[in-house]
Amino acid sequence: MSNAPAEARPYHHGDLSRALVDAARRLLESEGPSALSLRAVAREAGVSPAAPYHHFKDKGELLDAVAHEGWLMLDEALGRAKAAAPSIREAVAELGVAYVCFARDHPALYRVMYDCARDKESLPEAMQQDGDSAYCKVRDTLIEAGADPSASVDLELATVAAWCSAHGLAEMTSFKQFDPLKEACGGETAFLRAVFNHMGLVRAALGE
Amino acid sequence: MSNAPAEARPYHHGDLSRALVDAARRLLESEGPSALSLRAVAREAGVSPAAPYHHFKDKGELLDAVAHEGWLMLDEALGRAKAAAPSIREAVAELGVAYVCFARDHPALYRVMYDCARDKESLPEAMQQDGDSAYCKVRDTLIEAGADPSASVDLELATVAAWCSAHGLAEMTSFKQFDPLKEACGGETAFLRAVFNHMGLVRAALGE
């Protein structure tokens, strides 16, 4: 192994943990969450079934790593949506739409993200206070949209409400019962905006 | 077997499918969803590992039966909540609180319900049109609270919004990050009401 890719490359394989997470995400996209066995991930990465155990305590820890990347991706998606919002007034709804679209475009990853969170009864710690996390982006946007930052409980409640709404809608949109309703609204994003509007989220955030 | 329990009792065991579903729900409550293997269910019911295959096509079909009972229970819980609401104005929020409390009290069952629904990308068909399903209860309550029944798209959107909000909140309340916020609100149900209020659900439903 002479032609190393200039990266810090450990002993045998060359950053196997990285390769395992990538393999897991590949399998997740192509075969769905139910096909994501630790052995299949090792197979996909071209190593023996026991190799992952030198980098992850167990299957759950590998899934945690996959989920972590999902939260980072979601964070980026929300950041892009906020930047692209035409006005701060609409930014809250835009965040919601972007959130649901992320879940629609990466359904298996999204499922792993929340499955991991439920198992430990806690959202990833990076969500809460790091200032630039997805959750904080929502809260900051609410403030910029006019919410009172000194009413900390109200602000937190509004953030939770927004997050719950987006998550709930993200899980519902995949059900085919709502297809006719989407059509009646004139497309999926129009449907999403309409539902968010019916939740009164923006109005509530601005205290109207 | 002379002392039959007066019920219609099939060949050997006596309504094994019933016993299997009961055993599954027992295991679900005591050991959680991850421990719910088909073999464990058969063990709990006192039959061989292959016996369930004469009553259910595969594990998924058994879980479907369990989930179905869950939806019935949720339906009943919402019915009780609506009946107990002090005024029709508050009935919508009461339904939401009852929904979340159901999910909190039967977390494993609730998870199975939505896992089954996600797998077939469809909520149980009994949810949509049967007139007395959980979903219809929400819609009817919105009408009674003042929503315009002739604006069918708006009405449907409001129902979806309410359902999404409740589901989203149901999944979030289990995360321990929100414990301090619950305390600041003065208890869990106060927290639930506050979040629903911040969603502006009732206001939106009444078109204010």
Place this chain on the structure above:
DNA sequence: TCCGTATCTAGGCGCCGTAAAGATATCTTG
């Protein structure tokens, strides 16, 4: 150069979902 250590493989354990074949109890038909 050589040893310690990090990394990976081989093999095995007990569990899982499920299929096939045989045993047994019940229903049906005469």
Place this chain on the structure above:
DNA sequence: CAAGATATCTTTACGGCGCCTAGATACGGA
């Protein structure tokens, strides 16, 4: 009531799973 048909359950078996232990291998520092 007899006897064949049928539904129910058991036994056995296969491959895959998560995970563990022991051994082989390659790298890094002394």
